[in-house]
Amino acid sequence: MAKIIEGLKYAPTHEWVRVEGGVAVIGVTDFAQMEMGDITYVDAPEVDDEVVAGEEFGALESVKASSDLISPVSGKVVEVNAELEDAPEKINEDAFANWIIKVEMSDPSELDALLDAAAYKNISE
Template identity: 50%
Template structure:
């Protein structure tokens, strides 16, 4: 189980890499392990806006479908179409293969995200 120290996390297994007023968002290693073979990814469009904890997409595997939740409020400025075209990339490396990039609407929300250490505790409590 990989949990990079330089990212922020949610209890619902999304990560955010914050750089200035933008954040790249993806799913964690734990999420891709729970889903197993990912076969489909649906993501929002560039220009879409959403609030923290809104559903921003869906990931389907041979076992289940799972919603993707926004770790931060913002506006989509980029979508990783490589993941849409080849969903299995998320199983190979969920940190390298981000889902969307947003322009952050409310920087104060960053403080509410979990550190790598806090996220590890969440994962341990679940297992």
């Protein structure tokens, strides 16, 4: 069973968001990493890149396929998880502990469109 954490926001495209003040910490869900299998590469944006809610900001590559990462919020990338560059498999080990990017939100009201844990649970089973 895929793990779901209470208190996070979720996108139907299987990204999670943890809000830290005006910053959205973004990763992919346990369900997403289970569906993808062994993740071999994280194609992440760079610091200062702009991301747009609902649009692709990078990709995860597994052995078999690549899967777009969709940004749950709009804003500017303020930090990229450099650990994943050499150890993308950390996402398989713990998808919630290993965030991908942090985004300074330009419109925090976009968070309202995201799902809570219970609603996300319904679409990830």
